[in-house]
Amino acid sequence: MASLSPATQAPAPKFRQVSVVLWIAALGLFWLFWKHGAGLAPWAFDYPRAWTVPVARWISQAMKWLLNDATFGLFTFEQATRFIAAVIEVPYQVALSLLSTGFLEGQGSTATQILPPLSWLAVIAVFALIGHRAGGVRLAALVVGCLGFVAVFGQWTSAMVTLASILVAVPLGVVGGLLLGIAAYRWLWVERVLRPILDLMQTIPVFAYLVPVLILFGFGPTAAIVATLIYAMPPMTRITLLALRRVPSELHDLGQMVGCTRRQLTWKVLVPSARDPLMVGVNQVIMLSLNMVIIASMIGAGGLGFDVLAALRKLDFGAGLEAGFAIVALALVLDQLSQAFARKSWGQPVQGSWAHRHPYLLAALATVALAALLGLVVPAVQSYPKTLEISTGTFWSNVVKWINVNYFDTLEAIKNALLLNLLIPFKRFLLSLPWAGVVALLAFAGWRLGGWRLAVLTAFLALFIAATGQWEKAMTTVYLCGISTMIAMLIGVPVGIAAAEKAGLWRWVQVVIDTLQTLPSFVYLMPAVMLFRVGDFTAMIAVVAFAVAPAIRYTALGLRGVDPRLIEAGRAMGCTRSQMLTRIKLRLALPEILLGLNQTVMFALSMLVITALVGTRDLGQEVYIALTKADPGRGLVAGLAVACIAIIADRMLHAGARNARARLGLAEVQE
Incomplete structure (x- = not known):
């Protein structure tokens, strides 16, 4: 990892002040619009059905055309796919x-093994x-x-x-x-x-x-x-x-x-x-x-x-x-x-x-x-x-049955406390936000992090979600993904810090997280359902278990990759162990931790579609319903909405990581 460059250790004080003022102004305008805009612009809170773009119907019609009418002259599109x-x-x-x-001769139940x-x-x-x-x-x-x-x-x-x-x-x-x-x-x-x-x-x-x-x-x-x-x-x-x-x-x-x-x-x-x-x-x-x-x-x-x-x-x-x-x-x-x-x-070939x-x-x-x-x-x-x-x-x-029998009341109390005090209030907050204000705020955040191109991209993707009629389900997805990501990071970052500080512990942690990332995501659902029944809390537990691995891995790798010369310089200046961690290591590892946050979000989104099997009412459920009804348009539109959320999070977090590297004077990592 490159050392700090004196010219780029920190942004200019005036730039910082202007940036803070812009953020406060944007959030203030958003709060005023949220509190007092419903009477002036009701369309900004509930996307009008008349404005909905029928993308799902277009996709279904395109699939029917490909299957029934598309042809390359000598053969049809369906024949081409069946040939493949x-x-x-x-x-x-x-x-x-x-x-x-x-090797069998014949087909079906009449086949005999040769x-x-x-x-x-x-x-x-x-x-x-x-x-x-x-x-x-x-x-x-x-x-x-x-x-x-x-x-x-x-x-x-x-x-x-x-x-x-x-x-x-x-x-x-x-x-x-x-x-x-x-x-x-x-x-x-x-x-x-x-x-x-x-x-x-x-x-x-x-x-x-x-x-x-x-x-x-x-x-x-x-x-x-x-x-x-x-x-x-x-x-x-x-x-x-x-x-x-x-x-x-x-x-x-x-x-x-x-x-x-x-x-x-x-x-x-x-x-x-x-x-x-x-x-x-x-x-x-x-x-x-x-x-x-x-x-x-x-x-x-x-x-x-x-x-x-x-x-x-x-x-x-x-x-x-x-x-x-x-x-x-x-x-x-x-x-x-x-x-x-x-x-x-391999060396030279043997003669x-x-x-x-x-x-x-x-x-x-x-x-x-x-x-x-x-x-x-x-x-x-x-x-x-x-x-x-x-x-x-x-x-x-x-x-699992023993845990359920002996700790049912404790588990139920934890579940209800988190549902009533964290999950449900956060869900209601997100669902009450005006879609137009969220689109504008995302565009502003994109502009501050990555310039006008990122602003246009984030605004377009968020507007696509609203225009296809998926806004409410998308907010439910963001709520589940956001809560799960936050809990995964709260678990993963401390574990990653502990693993980075002790080489022996890191070897064992690496084995565990490799296993967690290789285990099929469906395996996480079974104990969660057996202990907590179906619902949002069960989905959250399964998502956290699946998504915590990258939070641990990137935190540990970021801390282990800090330049040893900077650590020695900190020791020479008399920094305590906690000061070394908070003022040197964590700051220099911030870009990697942000990339770990990005991967945690991606894992959470991929798992949320699977948790639709346990009763969540988000975009994952929409995708699963489309699968059961063999409706390609409905499924792909819901899938594209998930992709929009993922791309927005990915681009913003990558931009944040780049900015963190620039502030610290670290070399840019090509991805």
Whole structure:
């Protein structure tokens, strides 16, 4: 982290005074309008229905046109999408046959198995060999432990169904994101077109575009893979663009000097030079694909996601937790393997026969063949024996029941106190605000933080929410998201401070927050519903549990990244430990803490759509209702409203972080 620059340690006093006066004036005008404007301008408080823009109807009509009338001459749009689905279906069926069902002849209940799937021992052995090739004995042992956990806890069959879809979705997401990122790097107009599209892909809730995906690609695992690609591809595209731009110009010039064509320069110079950050993009695609498994199960994906969803419907917390930890185990295996391959230095290729050049491949083929032969004689080699499976599901369900029985009155008192004194008053306050005043205040805040462009963007996005008739539900979403984010930050920042101060504690905290971020979001709903029933408080508890991880992570990383020279200077000046923390470390870590706040808001918004399952009445519920009624227009409009809230928060918090860096004289971080 860069040191402070004397010229930019603090803004000029006059600028500060003017800024404070402008903020006070803006808030004063807003208060006067809120208190006395209802009689003068009632339209500013309740958006007139006559002004509503029928975006939902337009989207539904566009979907019908695409499905029924759109054509490319030789084939229709529907035929094109079904062809894409058929192409994706081929590798998926191969992967599913290898890992789960075996190779079948015939269809449906009349299908007969020609070849069995890979033995569970063979799958573990192959992944262990891959781990040993990439990272040595420790990584191989970790892979064996994680996959062994999946088998021992009876999750193997479902895990292999999930792994089959991941093995198809991840390569498609990586290749698609890489090609889009390269195109954006080559042509500026492509980047300008892609940027808002990527913003929408990352901020629109997945539920919102499940209906269009189902309509265009049909019900089943293929549609789930398409939805996963929409969700998981944007980070790879962004990281590719950023990585290519960070390749030293000397390498670019050297490639041109030796006579590389444009294609050779891209694939033999730029892409290899950007391998490390590109592998970060691969890791993100893997993690986001695994985050999608439960939602994908709603449209026919099956696997571990379906197990978690079934457990949620029955409120079987133990079964849902075990399936969730199986997803965590798969995520850990794929994450560690991808990182190991990114760090691996491969050296010179081995000379000699094919067996000498590919010993790991030979060992894997031999292991698969041996396990297949042994499986014909010993069934336990082919399929993990049911008698050896263990389960802690009943234990965890009983723990939640015990808490509910013994602490019901205490939990109910806490719930009612927070509802009556915090949640309901804040909700009523937000719903009473005039939409026109909120739009104007957001525009002013955008102008103060980032100039006229941010002002126009925030005003337009807020006006879009009002113009589409989503204002009241959007305010309910802001209320739930705001309360949850505040509580998550109140928990996360102190924990992050404590973890940053002690290296040993940080290692344990990192394991916990990695697990929290990998666990499916639906898992958080089950104990919350079992303890607090349905409603806004339950939704808030689930959102806080899901969103607290980035608050902890960014606080700790910001404090751990403070320049040691500044800390030594503070000690030399005689600062106490509390003064070091409050006057040096926290101030310098403020930009990272603001980015952590940004990520906490994004996590909260993504979780709020899922909490619609427990009775919230916000935009998430609107998206979920549209999904149940197969109404693409209604779902996408509600999803776009969520995206508007997310983009407003994202842009303002990023602008605030940039301003904080500028005040502290720190180097700007490219994102």
